[in-house]
Amino acid sequence: MRRITFTSESAERCQLIFGKAFAGRLPESLKIVDSGFRKVFGERLEDEYLMPGGEHVKSVDRVFEIYQAIRASRRNAITAVGGGSLIDMVGYASSGHTDIEKLFLFPTTTVSQVMPALKGFRVNFEFVKDLLSFNCLPDKVFIDFEVSYREYACSSKSVLIFPLLVALSFDNRLFKYLFNVVVSGKDISAEQWEDIVFSSVKAYLKGIETGRFVVGTEIGRLIETASRLKAGYDSxxxxxxxxxxxxxxxxxxxxxxxxEDFFRVVKLLWDSRWSSRIDMSSLVDLVEQKGGVR
Structure with missing residues (x-):
């Protein structure tokens, strides 16, 4: 088991814990669980409350639903079990609730593991992506290698593109290594996957500590807003x-x-389930409304 402690600009601290089989060993807390993960995991977690995942759940209405779950549970700690959208929503809700003293995250997708929620939590409002936000840190993030490796091995090898994107943004050496892995066409072992996820998280932490963003983050938000949240986060x-x-x-x-190397791996790894088109006219209109490119 490996650990990293991240310290924010306001001196708040969050411990990232890397390992396996965390789902049954999470801290005592109300667990807001992505219903999609529940179907894959197959077992009921103690004190769980199921909610759907996906960008559409990041709404104020769902935040109030979480408040009701907190009141019914009488817990002072909460754990978000799911992908980035559910984590954002649970983090936002708990950050504004005075009864919640501890917030834990259990990211269940590759993208939410290699880009952990350490820059605050955001929800959508009136079809605007991430309009409302709370800047705070979770207490602990549990990164389970087995969960994301299952996504890679059983669901879609396309998820390897997210460690690549983190490496592109913050670590050239890691990017070259991952590029060579992709173009070789060889499958990645569970042991290799652990190293890839751990190295990607380390690169991500180093990047955000210097105030940088993952390449594509800001324009990606504009694309989602221009599509009224119909464009998927990944694409x-x-x-x-x-x-x-x-x-x-x-x-x-x-x-x-x-x-060119990045474009090459995008072609190799693109998932056919991702949207392959964007509405450029709506995107241009939105950029102009915001004062153009600066």
């Missing part, structure tokens, strides 16, 4: 990354060879 983030890289290349601030 919006990747489209945002590709647009940022092309713009950087055009203005002479990017590495064209790295850009």
């Amino acid at each position: 919006s983030l990747l489209f945002g990354a590709m647009m940022e890289l092309r713009l950087a290349e055009k203005f002479g601030t990017g590495d064209s060879s790295v850009t």
Whole structure:
């Protein structure tokens, strides 16, 4: 079991704990569980409250639903068990609730593991992506290698693109290693996966400590808002990354060879379930409403 302690600018601390088989050993708390994960995991967690995952759940209405669950449970600690959208919503709700003293996260998707929620929690409002936010840290984040490896091995190898995106943003050496893994076409073992996730999280922490963002984050948010939240998070983030890289290349601030390498792995790893189109006219209108590109 490995641990990393992250300290925010306000001196708050969060412990990230890496290991296996955490689901049955989570701290005593109210557990808000993604119903999709529950179907895969197959076992009921103690004191669980099921909610659907996905971007559409990140609403104020769902926040009030969590408040009701907190009142019924009479717990002073809460654990979010799910992907990034559910984690955002539970974190936002608990951050504004004075009865909650401890917040724990158990991310169940690759993207939510390699980009843990350490920059605050956000919910959508009136079809605007992440309009409302609370800036605070969870107390602990439990990163279970087996959970994300199951997603890679059994559901979609496309999820490897998210460690690649983190590496592209913050760690050139890790990016080159992952690029070579992808183009080799070889499957990744469980042991390799542990190293990939751990190294990606370390790179992500180093990046956000210096105030940087994952490439594609800001444009990805605009894409989702322009689509009235119909564009998926995964494809919006990747489209945002590709647009940022092309713009950087055009203005002479990017590495064209790295850009081409990233585009190559996107073609190799793109999941057919992700949206392959974006509404550029709506995106341009939104950018103009916000004062244009600065």
